[in-house]
Amino acid sequence: MSVDKATVARIAHLARIGVGEDELEPLASELSGILNWIEQLNEVDTDAVPPMASVHDEALRWRADVINDGGKQADVVANAPDGDQNNDGAFFTVPKVIE
Amino acid sequence: MADLTEIGIAEARDLLAKGEISSVDLTAAHSAATAAAQPLNAMVTETPELAKEMAAASDARRSQADGGEVGALEGIPLAIKDLFCTNGILTTAGSHILDGFKPAYESTITDKLWNAGAVMLGKTNLDEFAMGSSNETSYHGPVNNPWRVKGDDRNLVPGGSSGGSAAAVAGRFAMGATATDTGGSIRQPAAFTGTVGCKPTYGRCSRWGVVAFASSLDQAGPITRSVRDNAIMLGAMAGYDPKDSTSSQHDVPDFEAALTGDVRGLKIGVPKEYVLDGMPGEIEALWQQGIGWLKDAGAEIVDISLPHTKYALPAYYIIAPAEASSNLARYDGVRFGLRVEGKDLTEMYENTRAAGFGAEVRRRVLIGTYVLSAGYYDAYYLKAQKVRRLITQDFRDAYETVDAILTPSAPSAAFAIGEKSDDPISMYLNDVFTVPANLAGHPGISVPAGLSKEGLPLGLQVLAPAFDEETMYRIAGVLEAAAGFTAEPEKWWRSGS
Numbered sequence: 324m325s326v327d328k329a330t331v332a333r334i335a336h337l338a339r340i341g342v343g344e345d346e347l348e349p350l351a352s353e354l355s356g357i358l359n360w361i362e363q364l365n366e367v368d369t370d371a372v373p374p375m376a377s378v379h380d381e382a383l384r385w386r387a388d389v390i391n392d393g394g395k396q397a398d399v400v401a402n403a404p405d406g407d408q409n410n411d412g413a414f415f416t417v418p419k420v421i422e
Numbered sequence: 423m424a425d426l427t428e429i430g431i432a433e434a435r436d437l438l439a440k441g442e443i444s445s446v447d448l449t450a451a452h453s454a455a456t457a458a459a460q461p462l463n464a465m466v467t468e469t470p471e472l473a474k475e476m477a478a479a480s481d482a483r484r485s486q487a488d489g490g491e492v493g494a495l496e497g498i499p500l501a502i503k504d505l506f507c508t509n510g511i512l513t514t515a516g517s518h519i520l521d522g523f524k525p526a527y528e529s530t531i532t533d534k535l536w537n538a539g540a541v542m543l544g545k546t547n548l549d550e551f552a553m554g555s556s557n558e559t560s561y562h563g564p565v566n567n568p569w570r571v572k573g574d575d576r577n578l579v580p581g582g583s584s585g586g587s588a589a590a591v592a593g594r595f596a597m598g599a600t601a602t603d604t605g606g607s608i609r610q611p612a613a614f615t616g617t618v619g620c621k622p623t624y625g626r627c628s629r630w631g632v633v634a635f636a637s638s639l640d641q642a643g644p645i646t647r648s649v650r651d652n653a654i655m656l657g658a659m660a661g662y663d664p665k666d667s668t669s670s671q672h673d674v675p676d677f678e679a680a681l682t683g684d685v686r687g688l689k690i691g692v693p694k695e696y697v698l699d700g701m702p703g704e705i706e707a708l709w710q711q712g713i714g715w716l717k718d719a720g721a722e723i724v725d726i727s728l729p730h731t732k733y734a735l736p737a738y739y740i741i742a743p744a745e746a747s748s749n750l751a752r753y754d755g756v757r758f759g760l761r762v763e764g765k766d767l768t769e770m771y772e773n774t775r776a777a778g779f780g781a782e783v784r785r786r787v788l789i790g791t792y793v794l795s796a797g798y799y800d801a802y803y804l805k806a807q808k809v810r811r812l813i814t815q816d817f818r819d820a821y822e823t824v825d826a827i828l829t830p831s832a833p834s835a836a837f838a839i840g841e842k843s844d845d846p847i848s849m850y851l852n853d854v855f856t857v858p859a860n861l862a863g864h865p866g867i868s869v870p871a872g873l874s875k876e877g878l879p880l881g882l883q884v885l886a887p888a889f890d891e892e893t894m895y896r897i898a899g900v901l902e903a904a905a906g907f908t909a910e911p912e913k914w915w916r917s918g919s
Contacts, residue, residue: 326792338747338791339754339768340784341776350788353846357789360847361736364805367812374807375814377638378624378863378888379668386664398526402758415756420767 324362325355426451427594431498431651434597438484438497445484445497449477449541452499455595456543461915462566464580464589466504467512468544473499476541483539493539494658501596503587504545505552506532506642507631515633516550516560516583519778520759529631530663531600531642538658543596546586550780551750552607552635555852557585558843559782567615567836568593568911571876575914578836578878581611581852587645588615592911598646598655602632604639605738606832606856609868612645613831613881616870616909618652618898619645621856623888624863625670626656628663636745637668639738639860649869649899653677656891672889680892681899686720688897691824695731696855698833705830705880708872712828712882715904716897724824728816733809734858735850740793740806741861746783747790753778785846814862821887826897829855831868831881855883865891869898870907879909 326334328347331354335342342350396413405416426448429437437443453470480497507513507525514520528536536542549559556579557565567580568589580589584601588611591599601608603621612619620643627642634640644655657677663669692713697706713723755761755774762773779787793802820827833854842849859866865888868881882901886894 330792331788334788334791334795336772337795338787339751339771339775340779340787341769341772350785353785354788354792357739357785357846358792361739361802364733364736364740364809367730367733367809369805369808369812372808372811374804375811376807377668378814379638379670381625381671383667384664384671395526400757401526402523404522404755404757404759404761417756418764418767418770 324358326351326358427455430647431495431597431654432648434498435654445477445480445541446474448497449473449499452543452595452597456590458916459593459595462568462589462593463563464547464565464586464593465501465544466514466516466547466562466586469511469542473541473543476536480539480541493537494654495535496539497541498539498597499541499543500535501543501546501587501590501599502532503548503584503600503602505548505602505633506600507633508532508542508545511545513545513633514561515552516548516562517778517783518561518760518780519753519775523758525631527631530628530665531632531659534661535600535658540658546584546590546599548586549583550783551633551746552583552602552604553746553782553786554582555606555610555849556842557582558839559780561780564839565589566839568915569615569836569878570911570914571878577839579614579839581614581832581836583607584611584619584645588612588617588619591615591617591645591647593913593915594910598644598651600642600659601645602640602642603856603860604635604742605860606853608643608645609856609866609881609883610832610852612868614836614879616879616907617645617647618649618867618869618902619643620652620656620867620891621859621865622656622660622891623670623865625668626660626865626891628666628669630663630665634749636742637749638745639742649895649902650678650681652867653681653895670889675892677891677895680895682896683899683903685716685897685900688721688826688893689724689824690716690721690897691724691726691820691827693726693728693731693820693827693829695728696829698854701833704874705833708880708882709828709830712871712901715901716828719900719904726820726824726827728820728858730809730812730816731858734813734861735854737806737809737813738857738861739789739850740802741810743786743790744794744803745790747787747794750783750787810861813858817858817862817864825886826893827885829883829885831855831883835874835876835878835880859885864888865894867894867898869901869905871901871905872907873909
C-alpha cells in the first residue's frame with residue numbers, strides 16, 4: 324500500500340516526531356517502498372494460524388510481595404535535561420500544560 | 423612476552439592462572455591498542471583509567487585466591503556495546519537523543535561480567551538504537567572495518583549493528599565484546615570481520631539494562647576471536663534474572679565442555695530456501711565447503727525445507743519497527759537525554775524527537791506507528807505475528823529430523839561505506855539468513871570460514887534448537903578447526919593512513 328503526504332503527517336504526529344513540509348514527500352515515497360515490499364506477506368494463507376507475540380513459553384516466577392528497591396529520587400532525576408532548574412533536583416519540569 | 427593483544431581469552435586465562443602475565447599488563451596492552459585504533463571509530467567512550475583500576479583489583483583478587491577459584495573471566499579486558507547501561511558511564515545507544523545520559527545502574531549482563539572478573543576497556547560504537555546492518559546510522563559516525571581489500575584503501579563497513587564490538591575484536595584491541603542481535607546484529611558483523619559471534623536462545627541472557635529496540639527479538643551475546651572464547655564468555659553472561667521476566671529459568675550448561683570436536687552421527691540440515699537468486703558464487707562455494715567439512719568429520723547432511731523463509735524479512739520489518747515505535751516512546755525530552763524546547767509540551771516532544779532521532783530510526787518508528795495504527799493493525803501487525811508462528815513452526819518441524827542447520831551468515835562480504843545507504847531494502851536484505859532465528863528465538867553462531875576473492879572474511883552460520891547452544895558450539899568448533907581461519911587484517915590504522 325502506498326502512503327501519501329497527509330498520511331505521513333498524521334503518523335509523524337502520532338509518533339510525536341516533527342517532520343518538515345519539505346520532508347513529507349520523500350518520506351511518503353520511502354515508506355511506500357517499504358510497505359509495498361512488505362505486502363508480499365499477503366501471499367501467505369494465515370487464516371487458521373494464531374498470532375505469535377513472543378517465543379517465551381515459560382511460566383512466570385512468583386516473587387514475594389515486598390518492597391525490595393526504591394528510595395532513589397536523586398538517581399531518578401539525575402539525568403533530567405533541565406539541569407539545575409528542576410527545583411533542586413526534586414522534580415522533572417515540562418512546559419506549562421494547563422491554561 | 424610476545425604481543426599480549428595477539429592471544430585469546432582461553433590462552434590468557436591459562437597464562438594468568440600460571441602467573442606468567444598480569445591483568446594489569448594484559449589490560450594496558452589492550453587499552454593502548456584501543457587508543458591507537460581511533461581511526462576505526464569503533465569506540466564511543468574509552469575508559470582506560472577504569473580499566474587500569476579494574477585490572478589491578480583483579481590481580482589482587484587472584485593473589486588473594488592463592489591458586490584457588492577465580493571468576494571465569496578474571497582479568498580479561500572486554501569492550502561493551504554502548505547499548506548496555508553502565509553505572510555512571512555515558513551510554514548513548516548510538517543516538518543523539520541520549521546525549522549525556524549516565525545511567526545510575528548497571529545492566530545485568532555487564533554486572534555479571536564484572537562479577538566474573540572481567541575488565542572494561544570502554545563502550546563500542548553501534549548503529550543508532552541497534553537499527554542498521556552497517557554501523558552507518560550511528561550519531562557518532564560510521565565504524566570502519568579493520569579489513570580492507572588488498573591494495574585498496576577504501577573503508578568498508580564492519581556490519582551492524584554491533585559494528586564497533588566486531589571491529590574491536592577483529593582489530594585485536596578487545597579480547598571479546600558484548601553485542602546484541604535483534605535481526606542479525608551479532609552474526610552479520612562477526613561474518614564481516616572474521617570473528618565469532620553468537621546470538622543465544624531468546625531468554626538466555628537478561629535484557630535488563632540493555633537499551634530496548636524490539637523486546638520480543640532482542641538478545642545479547644558475545645563476539646570473540648574463537649569459538650572456545652565465545653563459549654567461555656557466554657557462560658558468564660547467561661542465566662535467569664528476576665529483573666527480566668522473559669529471561670529463561672533453564673540451567674546454564676558448561677558451554678566450553680560442549681567443544682568435544684566430535685560431530686559424528688549428528689544430522690545437519692541444509693535448507694534449500696537459503697539458496698538465493700543472485701547470491702555470489704563464493705558464498706555458495708563456502709557453504710558447500712562447510713558441508714564438506716562436516717561430512718568429513720562424520721556428520722550426516724540432510725536436505726531440509728524451511729518453506730516460509732522468504733517471508734521472514736518482511737514479517738520482521740513489521741514486528742521490529744512496531745515494537746521499536748513503542749519502546750522509543752520513552753525518549754520525550756523530559757527525563758533524560760536531549761531536550762529541544764517548543765511552545766508547548768507537544769511541540770517540545772516533536773522538536774526533541776525530530777532532532778534526536780536519525781533518519782533510519784525515524785523511518786522505523788514511523789513504519790511501526792503506521793502498522794499499529796487504527797485500521798492497519800490487523801492487516802500488518804497481526805498478519806506478521808501469524809507469519810512469525812509459521813516461520814517458527816518451520817524450524818520446529820526441521821528439528822524433528824535434524825540436530826542443527828548450516829547456512830551462510832550473510833549474502834556477501836563487507837561492502838564499502840555508503841554503498842547501500844540510499845536503499846533501505848537492499849540494506850535490510852543483509853539479514854536474510856539471520857532474521858529467521860530471531861523470529862523463532864533460536865540460537866545461532868557465525869564462524870569465520872574463509873576469505874572472499876578480494877581477501878575479505880566470510881562466515882558460516884550454525885543454527886540449533888532453542889536452548890541447545892551446546893550442539894551449536896560443538897559444530898561451530900569443528901567448522902573452526904576445519905577452516906583453520908588464521909587471517910588477520912593489516913593494522914593500517916596504526917600508520918595513520
